[in-house]
Amino acid sequence: MLEGLPPNNAAHVMRLSCDEATARLVSDVVVETFDPADAAVAAFEEKPSTKDWSGGPWLVEAYFGSAPDEDALRALVAATAGEAAARALTFGRVEARDWVASSLEGLKPVRAGRFVVHGAHSRDEIRDHEIAIEVEAALAFGTGHHGTTRGCLLLLDKVARRRRPRAILDVGTGTGVLAIAAAKLFRRRVECCDIDPVSVATAAENARLNGVSGLVEPVEASGLSHPVLRRGAPYELVFANILAKPLRALAPQIAAASEFGADVILSGLLARDAPGVLAAYRAQGVVLQQRVDIEGWASLLMQKRA
Template sequence: MTAALPATHRANIAIGDEAAARRVFDALTEFFFEGETAIAAFARPDGRWEVTAHFADSPDQALVRMLVKNAAGEAVASGLSFDTLEATDWVKASLEDLVPVPAGRFVVHGRHDRARIAPNRLGIEIEAALAFGTGHHGTTRGCLTLLDHVLKAHRPRRVLDLGTGTGVLAIAAAKARHGRALASDIDPPSVEVARDNFRLNGVGNLVRAIRATGFSAPDFASRGPFDLVLANILANPLRQLASPMARHLAPSASVILSGLLNHQAGAVIAAYRARGLVPVRHLKIEGWSSLLLRATG
């Protein structure tokens, strides 16, 4: 007999402005640990946006209100409500209202939409740990779109997903190429979530997931140099990784970077241009930039 699920706690808010909803989503996902909190942002039929956070434990309501206020203002924060859900699967509940998100040939979806993915699309099913990794965030969509662009012209043999999170990018690369990839993350729980998602998507035998800081692990040397690197992290870490990444690239390698706000893109491009990588494409989605660079050496 299946044990009863524990009560979970929910914070919910409806926001008329999509940009404000995205700011609230980003603020909450940046602050709360993804293994204990599931956060979703989605458009409602009435045109408004809804942001919902499910907590394993009762949250500090004042803290949540402060985060929402800082992201979207006092008026938005005043509409925040809290309640308790009895005996429900809180991760599943947070995903039920999310719609499939297309990006090039890829579609990121939940289990409830598995049967709705068209045969000519590559489905990526994600059921746990929301944050940046579901495809509903502009950075992930940008990376997937650029990955599709790269794979139309090349078939990179050695692929690295640096800062893999939920593993979306590694899954996409492995499925599209029917080939192996290396995925790394600094956060041990993220590595476990990624491994679960690799198995869920049928690429558990193709993608190796490791816990590593930067390029410190031996796997980077043994599996490189890389023909394609995907790194959806944040602007400052990306700038710091420019030199070590350049040392692990094959000639004419492609590099896809994201996790940076539009105004941060110029500094990141400059850091990589100084290491011999030139910009090829620059996508802007919902205030976030995704870059495709190519090594010239």
Template sequence: MLEGLPPNGATHVMRVEAPEHEARLIADLISESFDPAEVATSAFEVEVTAEGSPWAVEAYFGEEPDEEAVRELVALISPDHAAAAVFLTLDRKDWVSASLEGLAPVAVGRFLVHGFHDRGNVGPNRIGIEIEAALAFGTGHHGTTKGCLAAIAAYGKRRRPAKTLDVGTGTGVLAIAAGRLFHAPVVASDIDLVAVTTARANARANHAAPHIHFLHAPGLDAGAFGRLGPYDLIVANILLAPLKRIAKPLARLLAPGGRVVLSGLLPSHANAALAAYRAQGLRLVRRRTLEGWTTLELAADAGRPRRDPDRPGSRG
């Protein structure tokens, strides 16, 4: 259960109708932009009419939201839909469970992300990752999460990283995937203490905890990142602005020949993120777009020294 959305209290809801593609993008953007302990989103098909089959997006807030801020997010997808969004206050109901009913397992490479009700459906060659369905952020149903899982799975076909870093771990699904696939150390960090606590519990439930070290830290400047690194694989599934802010410290933590996976990007934002990391000496290896979201895979040359321009005498 999301802590900010008690089933016995009033719930604040934003609702807007849109074509399926835009509805999914709006739902994804809202879920990525708010604390998962306070907001749940749902995109679904509404009644078919003569004009077609519209979709609706509903976002459920535990506290009254900043309406203007939410409309600004929706406007990134469509200014018309932002203007048409309706904000309501509803009576008591478990809106989180209602919004997440019927989530199907997500298969990406060898990974199968599922709820407890599909525990018996994990095949013998699959790596099952069970995430509590009441935690909307990071259940594996998001295009950015799928892109990162696909990148991790593809990396695993070529090599096994000595160390992996998961930035903005959320529910821990990507850290768990790396730990289960590589059987090697993973560092998972988040600025949100609730996310770190949730991710740690999920890692224990998925028998990945021995491989994962969790950090509650803002950004990547904490000394623990350097002491536990460098990292052969770094995954950052956040948004454009923080991805750009952490480009320099992230590059310092990357081992020579390492790989970086960036996600949480609309296709129109991908080139801006790419420019920030190219400035740190990384090159684009692959660009994936799934469900309207882009994931970038970048690499450092094997002979490239780690950049640390703030340290006297460093090269790069």
């Protein structure tokens, strides 16, 4: 599981060797606590030949563009995973390219319904019937290993079994995995946006890599006021895989941009945040159809009813 892009060519790193459950807890709390522009997290199981520690089979690596507050991080980990994990943290510096490459080497393709998200190193493992989405190793955010992306892909697969939406929007596209998946599946244009210019460039490059650059052309936008996004409305399918707070704030805009009966797939929220997000959308006439929980993260399939 990887989340975030290394903020600079050289990064400050926090490492923790531990069991899988602790690795997932720690990586999730770092993702939830820090802005993606400031921190990147990788949590993965190391191959036996590369293990050189005694703490456990999993490694968490959190990367920061500037020196983090070590005491604050230890306190955060202690509150989440216990004092032993906090004491086991180590800090240092590393070249960003090194961690991206080494992290992705140990990651297997991720399958969600008919979709598979993979790196270039796993091309030979793709099956004939699968819709493959390749993510460049140097662009690690949103590889599909995070529970939110997997949940959204599973819900997209469900939607596709009953309809073929014509107008599609991906809000907070990240690396563009969801937009690329929809473009490949439906062979339709997918409007997409992100507040971060690095993510916009990343999504555009991944669209080119996956042969859908003519269908996926991300724009930099905060909210849905960009002329390109307005022209595409009303939408029959909307993705918003961001975080709970912006999901709540965007509820009126997303509802207004969705036509009656539209499917709205929301994610990026911890399970405990789901009730607040559901309430915000219910107030806009968008109601829950199905919920998928993966690794403590919730993905919601909603439908506009009013």
